Amino acid sequence: DQQVKQNSPSLSVQEGRISILNCDYTNSMFDYFLWYKKYPAEGPTFLISISSIKDKNEDGRFTVFLNKSAKHLSLHIVPSQPGDSAVYFCAASAGYGGATNKLIFGTGTLLAVQP
Amino acid sequence: EPEVTQTPSHQVTQMGQEVILRCVPISNHLYFYWYRQILGQKVEFLVSFYNNEISEKSEIFDDQFSVERPDGSNFTLKIRSTKLEDSAMYFCASSASGLNNSPLHFGNGTRLTVT
Numbered sequence: 001d002q003q004v005k006q007n008s009p010s011l012s013v014q015e016g017r018i019s020i021l022n023c024d025y026t027n028s029m030f031d032y033f034l035w036y037k038k039y040p041a042e043g044p045t046f047l048i049s050i051s052s053i054k055d056k057n058e059d060g061r062f063t064v065f066l067n068k069s070a071k072h073l074s075l076h077i078v079p080s081q082p083g084d085s086a087v088y089f090c091a092a093s094a095g096y097g098g099a100t101n102k103l104i105f106g107t108g109t110l111l112a113v114q115p
Numbered sequence: 116e117p118e119v120t121q122t123p124s125h126q127v128t129q130m131g132q133e134v135i136l137r138c139v140p141i142s143n144h145l146y147f148y149w150y151r152q153i154l155g156q157k158v159e160f161l162v163s164f165y166n167n168e169i170s171e172k173s174e175i176f177d178d179q180f181s182v183e184r185p186d187g188s189n190f191t192l193k194i195r196s197t198k199l200e201d202s203a204m205y206f207c208a209s210s211a212s213g214l215n216n217s218p219l220h221f222g223n224g225t226r227l228t229v230t
Binding site: 034036041042043044045046049089091102103104105106107108 | 119121148150156157158159160163171206208218219220221222223224
């Protein structure tokens with residue numbers, strides 16, 4: 001059941017450049033999307049989120065873009081830093097307001113930022 | 116920053132044995148969750164818990180699984196009779212509310228190995 005898909009298992013970027021991580025979803029009921037970062041031997045760490053009423057949300061170096069018609073979202077990291085090297089998970093949930101916050105995760109993209 | 120803590124970090128058990136995984140959610144959070152990640156696979160929702168009862172559970176969360184909040188701080192996941200396929204990282208998470216503007220905060224996980 002691949003409701004949330006991250007088609008790139010890995011991405012390598014030079015330090016200082018932009019990292020773009022992509023995520024596609026199939027369930028049109030999803031209305032809240034999140035990005036998590038995960039280091040080895042740690043749990044996922046919340047990065048940034050966006051609700052379906054917006055098409056962009058920015059927090060420092062991180063920007064998430066949502067294209068509802070294409071059922072696609074992306075995470076931009078500018079500028080990329082070696083400490084950003086981690087696995088990035090896209091997640092989605094349905095039912096804004098009173099939902100149980102059940103998240104459906106993608107398979108993750110391993111980002112390597114080269115110094 | 117407040118964090119979700121999980122113990123133990125690694126649990127090895129024999130098939131058929133009972134295990135209890137423990138979690139201390141963030142103190143002012145009201146919603147609690149268990150997720151798991153089998154090696155090489157995506158993070159999967161198991162169960163959500165609010166107001167001392169299960170809000171939602173997945174197909175994975177069968178009769179062998181149970182959750183409990185025995186006191187004001189701990190949140191536990193019990194597997195009654197472990198199977199080999201229960202081997203995974205188990206992540207506890209909590210959120211301030213069940214609304215979609217309240218992201219989940221995850222612990223660092225318990226690696227369960229069933230032999």
